[in-house]
Amino acid sequence: MSILLNKESRIIVQGITGQEGSFHAAQCHEYGNNVVGGVTPGKGGQRALNGAVPIFDSVREAKKETGANVSVIFVPPFAAADAILEAADADIGLIVCITEGIPVKDMMIIKNYLKTKTSRLIGPNCPGVITPGEAKAGIIPGSIVKKGAIGIISRSGTLTYEAVHQIGAAGYGQSTCIGIGGDPIIGSSMADLLLLFEDDAETEAVLIIGEIGGSMEIESAELVQEKISKPVFAFIAGSTAPPGRRMGHAGAIITQADETAAAKKNVLKEKGVHIIDSPADMGAVITNVLH
């Protein structure tokens, strides 16, 4: 068990012939041996990954021919919104959008449109999803993760890798790691994924890696109090970030008082989440509570 992604997942890559897309599609295939095709408009009929998988002109066609239920998107920002909508209209169950730089206006339309669809979106501006030992849809390095009982939900990329590393060094592994993305509007929130981890038999505890900006951490704190029985840990990056400045991620900006790291930590703590103050203590705090 795991969430979102497992051995049975059938993955297509939108943008499989691009530089990023072809590199990471190969990495995903090497990891889980379950990339079943790719989509690049105009290149249908050709093959990718050294001939291993077919390329299609459209997602609809790719789904029909391969039975794909996951799509990973590596297309440039100007085409990414269209790529997400195409995957949603083809009823792909899980859409993972890696692309950074999609305008907020486009994401706003997508987010509202997706309410009428069955697809779940992870990202954009994220490293994707990996279920250790089973499958990977994105760019999280397969070599650093190992199978285990901690679920990870993170707004960051390399900070997620840091967390994985610390958890591994402490003797734990991960059930599924999800980079949910650093943009102001993203497909799946922390709260959405916490509910999935709660229902996953393999996950014993969840680590949330949040940051300044927005209210997603606070919304998940409310949920933890009401509906989550498993231990939840949280590190919130950006305690030293000045207000009004965008710290790398488009969504990492303090525009009001309740968006600071301190404010989020207070609410999370109040609702029963184990707060990790130092980013070097992620493994240690989890060990202390779980051992």
Place this chain on the structure above:
Amino acid sequence: MKIHEYQAIDLFRKYHVPVTQGVVVEKLQDGENAVNELADKYDVSSFVVKAQVHAGGRGKAGGVKLARDRQTALQHLSNILGMELSTKQTGSASVTVRKVLVTEAVDIAREFYVAITLDRSAAKNVIITSTEGGTEIEEIAKNQPEKIIKEWIDPLIGPRDYQLRRLCGIFGLDKSLTYQLKDILRKIYQLYLDTDASIVEINPLVLTKDDRLIAIDAKINFDDNALYRQKDIARLRDIGEENPAEVEAGKYNLNYIKLDGTIGCMVNGAGLAMATMDIIKIKGGNPANFLDVGGGATPETVKNGFKIILSDKNVKSVLVNIFGGIVRCDRIANGILDAVKELSLDIPIVIRLEGTNADVAAEIIKNSGISVIAASSFADAAEKAVAAANN
């Protein structure tokens, strides 16, 4: 991206939102002609002289003055142009006023607040109105929340008339003025959409004593991610308002933000970069900057990163914290060492590499003969960087 008030007013004018007439002065010697032209052309006898800076809170800091005649307007102009403005938003730092807007002054009967911005968690734009114009919205929200109306706009439908009626209803205006105000809201919403804005704020929108609605202030920010398709908006960027090192970093595609501390940070990834700043603080130091060199951390980005960090003369040590995933640590280590050698850096540099091939990287650094400080863990790196900065 931020723009100046006078640029925002120009955009309002383009969308037929009523605004005041004004002139922008950049050189003091042009002031007299500019004020005379404004006065003669539009029959203006009272003026408002306003500093044009990207930081908010200028009024309280002395950057906005009223003048009842041309002479006083020129006096204010000469005081404000070139002044160092410290506002609530600039903090202890200050900004130099390089441009001044002189506008006509209007006789104000009432002041309203009107804004459109993004509500992230609702994934919708929200239109906000308040009867308490001229005050900061955060203050109103805290002390008099009942004086604020908000309507969330479905992006697939757009603002409905009933929503605009409710937003305007709070002002208790007569039918004709309500109609005009609804029209203004529709126009600024269209402007907001057309330009990929992230906020349009009018504070205040005034009702004059002769019953006209006029925006006497304008603030518009834009979504950086959309600038590629907003060429006209992108041209409004005023680099003079930005930190020179940050502008320079942008040319190298590096994400750099200058801070007040003494420990330079070079990190791959924005989240890890913030976390690195945080741990420096926990260990008793102060970060000099935020710097994300990108997931890959190539020798080129690392070299440029050092140049930018060391352009800040307050920096006493540098902490390099790189997590190598797909790009292996041994390759990154070689890149860092090459940069240190090439730039002949003589400042303490603490290096922490973690991830794929971290052990090989540690050997490379140890045997390099280059004097850098190797760190064994995240915490160890922060401690060593703080100690080096304090020496």
